[in-house]
Amino acid sequence: MSNRRDVWITGIGLVSSLGEGPEAHWQALSSGARPVIDESGFAPYVVHPLAPISFDAQIPKKGDQRQMEPWQRIGTYAAGLALDSAGIKGNKDILSTTDMVVAAGGGERDQAVDGAILTDIEKQPNPEVFLNEQLQSNLRPTLFLAQLSNLLAGNISIVHGVTGSSRTFMGEESSGTDAVRIGWSRIAAGTSEIALVGGAYNAERRDMLLLFALKRLAMHAPWAPVLAEPKGVPTGSAGAFLVLESPEHATARGAKPIAKLSGVWSERARRNEPGAVEAVLGELLKTAGATDAEATALFSAASGAPEPTQAEAAVLARSGLPVRSVTDRVGHGLEAQMPVALALAALCVAEGKLFPPLDGETLEKPFDGPLSRAIVTAVGHWRGEGVALVERAD
Amino acid sequence: MASYTDKAGRPIVVVTGMGLVTSLGQGKQDNWAKLTSGTSGIHRITRFPIDAMRTTIAGTVDYLPKSKSTAPDLSEELATLAAEEAIAESGIGGKGTFPGPLFCAVPPIELEWPQRRILAQEAAPNAPVSYDDLLRAAEAHGHDAWHERFLYGSIADHLADRFGTKGQPISLSTACASGNTSIQLGVEAIRRGDCDAALSIATDGSVTAEALIRFSLLSALSTNNDVPEAASRPFAKNRDGFIIAEGAGALVLESLEHALARGAKILGVVEGVGEMADSFHRTRSSPDAKPVIGCMRNALADAGVDPDAIDYINAHGTSTPENDRMEFTGMSAVFGERLAGIPISSNKSMIGHTLTAAGAIEAVVSLMTIANGRIPPTINYEIPDPAIPLDVVPNVARDAKVTRVMSNSFGFGGQNVCLILTGEPA
Numbered sequence: 001m002s003n004r005r006d007v008w009i010t011g012i013g014l015v016s017s018l019g020e021g022p023e024a025h026w027q028a029l030s031s032g033a034r035p036v037i038d039e040s041g042f043a044p045y046v047v048h049p050l051a052p053i054s055f056d057a058q059i060p061k062k063g064d065q066r067q068m069e070p071w072q073r074i075g076t077y078a079a080g081l082a083l084d085s086a087g088i089k090g091n092k093d094i095l096s097t098t099d100m101v102v103a104a105g106g107g108e109r110d111q112a113v114d115g116a117i118l119t120d121i122e123k124q125p126n127p128e129v130f131l132n133e134q135l136q137s138n139l140r141p142t143l144f145l146a147q148l149s150n151l152l153a154g155n156i157s158i159v160h161g162v163t164g165s166s167r168t169f170m171g172e173e174s175s176g177t178d179a180v181r182i183g184w185s186r187i188a189a190g191t192s193e194i195a196l197v198g199g200a201y202n203a204e205r206r207d208m209l210l211l212f213a214l215k216r217l218a219m220h221a222p223w224a225p226v227l228a229e230p231k232g233v234p235t236g237s238a239g240a241f242l243v244l245e246s247p248e249h250a251t252a253r254g255a256k257p258i259a260k261l262s263g264v265w266s267e268r269a270r271r272n273e274p275g276a277v278e279a280v281l282g283e284l285l286k287t288a289g290a291t292d293a294e295a296t297a298l299f300s301a302a303s304g305a306p307e308p309t310q311a312e313a314a315v316l317a318r319s320g321l322p323v324r325s326v327t328d329r330v331g332h333g334l335e336a337q338m339p340v341a342l343a344l345a346a347l348c349v350a351e352g353k354l355f356p357p358l359d360g361e362t363l364e365k366p367f368d369g370p371l372s373r374a375i376v377t378a379v380g381h382w383r384g385e386g387v388a389l390v391e392r393a394d
Numbered sequence: 395m396a397s398y399t400d401k402a403g404r405p406i407v408v409v410t411g412m413g414l415v416t417s418l419g420q421g422k423q424d425n426w427a428k429l430t431s432g433t434s435g436i437h438r439i440t441r442f443p444i445d446a447m448r449t450t451i452a453g454t455v456d457y458l459p460k461s462k463s464t465a466p467d468l469s470e471e472l473a474t475l476a477a478e479e480a481i482a483e484s485g486i487g488g489k490g491t492f493p494g495p496l497f498c499a500v501p502p503i504e505l506e507w508p509q510r511r512i513l514a515q516e517a518a519p520n521a522p523v524s525y526d527d528l529l530r531a532a533e534a535h536g537h538d539a540w541h542e543r544f545l546y547g548s549i550a551d552h553l554a555d556r557f558g559t560k561g562q563p564i565s566l567s568t569a570c571a572s573g574n575t576s577i578q579l580g581v582e583a584i585r586r587g588d589c590d591a592a593l594s595i596a597t598d599g600s601v602t603a604e605a606l607i608r609f610s611l612l613s614a615l616s617t618n619n620d621v622p623e624a625a626s627r628p629f630a631k632n633r634d635g636f637i638i639a640e641g642a643g644a645l646v647l648e649s650l651e652h653a654l655a656r657g658a659k660i661l662g663v664v665e666g667v668g669e670m671a672d673s674f675h676r677t678r679s680s681p682d683a684k685p686v687i688g689c690m691r692n693a694l695a696d697a698g699v700d701p702d703a704i705d706y707i708n709a710h711g712t713s714t715p716e717n718d719r720m721e722f723t724g725m726s727a728v729f730g731e732r733l734a735g736i737p738i739s740s741n742k743s744m745i746g747h748t749l750t751a752a753g754a755i756e757a758v759v760s761l762m763t764i765a766n767g768r769i770p771p772t773i774n775y776e777i778p779d780p781a782i783p784l785d786v787v788p789n790v791a792r793d794a795k796v797t798r799v800m801s802n803s804f805g806f807g808g809q810n811v812c813l814i815l816t817g818e819p820a
Binding site: 266 | 503505510537538541565587612676
């Protein structure tokens with residue numbers, strides 16, 4: 001691994017409940033604003049709703065917007081922001097060689113159609129035939145495309161013209177970590193010059209809450225900070241994309257780094273073994289250089305699911321480093337959570353300082369010193385541990 | 395002593411184990427016998443009622459214990475069987491331990507109708523059923539196992555446990571190009587020096603009533619229902635859509651050095667992989683075929699060979715009017731006048747379109763084609779399409795020396811991935 005190149009972050013696109021773009025996020029975080037939560041719209045659950053967004057700004061064709069479910073619109077919008085931020089929006093030469101790795105789940109179901117079918121199906125002499133008939137006549141033909149995991153990437157290709165390559169990873173939180181890891185690995189190894197990596201999540205949907213509810217893992221109101229009181233996942237609508245680039249490629253086009261992505265690591269603890277998550281995360285943090293680190297903060301992308309979050313909090317506490325919970329600020333965006341946390345980490349490293357602690361999140365301590373490194377920890381609500389290291393580029 | 399690196403100085407990536415499951419049968423030998431005898435695995439659907447369906451045929455795998463279970467259950471079983479065959483052939487690792495990562499292409503996964511119906515019945519509202527009712531029932535009635543089962547990551551996670559692969563497995567989808575992407579990620583990881591071996595699996599056991607209806611609503615499926623085995627007609631004039639099908643393919647990838655050091659038998663080489671996304675449309679390919687042409691050329695360039703070096707093409711060949719025409723246009727541009735002399739066949743004429751799994755299944759069949767010197771035919775080629783004149787190895791298998799194969803996969807969302815496969819290290 002000796003011939004690894006540096007990897008720069010040259011573009012950030014971020015939308016969440018706090019707004020859009022790095023400035024809005026920095027302003028909200030540095031002013032110590034309370035998180036934006038909705039405790040009634042999806043009662044009894046807590047969700048962080050997406051801030052009002054004018055999608056036209058990045059997805060000008062209404063026809064394109066109509067072809068997408070909200071999660072795809074959020075992602076396509078955030079991807080456009082990232083390309084703008086990197087200064088390559090509309091640059092066909094570069095976009096045609098830009099490698100894309102997207103972390104995605106699936107799209108929203110037509111809940112009205114599902115509800116109508118479920119209301120009547122058990123009264124039918126032949127329920128399965130009834131189901132066929134109802135689906136055949138009531139499903140929108142294009143809905144399928146708005147549900148397919150790889151169609152977020154497909155929409156980014158169509159709307160923004162990113163066509164170098166296109167890969168979609170699935171698998172909840174770990175897919176976000178691995179999407180960034182593979183994009184990073186290819187640039188570090190010299191087989192890619194520029195990549196668009198990230199993901200998007202729409203929390204404002206009951207069918208996604210249903211998946212968590214099956215194991216009683218969705219956070220019930222009232223909201224609570226996840227590291228201090230991990231009582232469930234407070235899902236949050238968000239999209240985040242990063243433009244990763246080799247220093248050679250960036251320099252040649254006169255682009256400056258926002259920060260350096262110095263490494264991404266993923267692992268899989270065997271969660272039925274006691275202490276496995278703590279051990280795996282501890283090792284990953286050691287690899288990322290969290291030991292005896294100066295001017296370094298930990299950004300936690302913890303899910304809020306009780307057991308893994310308790311384990312993560314224990315490791316964070318032992319590190320002795322300043323900690324900030326990304327999930328407390330913007331909620332948990334599942335596949336998108338690592339990209340979201342990386343975007344915020346890169347933002348703070350670029351600013352050179354950390355935002356203030358949140359009341360009630362007892363692990364968070366004031367930190368006024370200069371910040372030159374940020375380590376993101378991402379422990380999946382069910383599986384997968386990941387860590388990423390962001391450093392100042394100068 | 396052969397070099398361990400290719401023309402570009404990268405580790406040569408070889409295949410040392412392969413596994414297959416399709417509607418034709420379980421295991422490579424059974425599949426090969428049927429593929430070379432021109433047997434179709436397409437049949438009338440019995441898994442669910444076909445009343446009200448415009449398409450009533452498929453290449454479902456109906457002979458396994460999980461064939462009547464959920465899509466992730468069946469997909470996992472298919473993947474397990476394919477991987478067991480591949481790992482046993484390779485002889486790599488030890489019981490429950492595989493010395494490298496897992497790249498696993500999986501179909502779309504979500505809670506299914508039987509589970510939704512149970513939740514609705516448990517909720518038993520005195521009003522129309524809503525998702526709020528399902529949410530209440532989900533929290534109250536202890537269906538914990540469904541949570542894990544319907545996560546996207548659970549198939550690969552269970553496979554990682556079973557086979558002992560290293561690190562966090564990657565679950566992926568590039569739609570109908572997914573199988574090739576699962577191989578591509580393994581090849582790249584070995585070339586980077588991240589690992590010496592990788593397990594690439596692509597699986598799809600997702601033929602449910604709703605999946606069939608969704609593709610049907612997009613007008614993608616054949617409605618040649620009368621004679622199921624004659625419905626998949628790649629490159630024929632009377633083709634009218636693809637036949638949805640199930641299966642899995644698995645490949646053990648290794649660096650040549652690692653394979654030789656442990657005395658493994660080399661089954662083939664993944665010489666090159668090419669990729670290029672299409673920004674034209676969500677389901678249709680760019681009419682000028684430029685992305686497909688670029689993808690094929692990228693694969694050739696990655697392998698470091700000229701188009702002249704390809705002597706057989708394992709086509710994507712879905713049997714949809716548009717794909718087969720576009721694939722012809724792309725191949726014409728890349729291979730020029732030589733195209734007429736290159737045998738091209740579509741395994742999908744017999745297996746149907748296994749969607750997520752297709753690329754891996756066809757990579758396995760491509761390497762068996764090289765090893766056996768025998769090209770599986772494109773069956774149901776009764777009416778040639780004069781607009782796309784090709785040697786599709788019509789209807790009957792052909793003996794031929796094949797040294798280098800291009801295997802194409804294209805998918806919704808502008809996904810294109812091509813592989814260049816050879817039998818022996820150059």
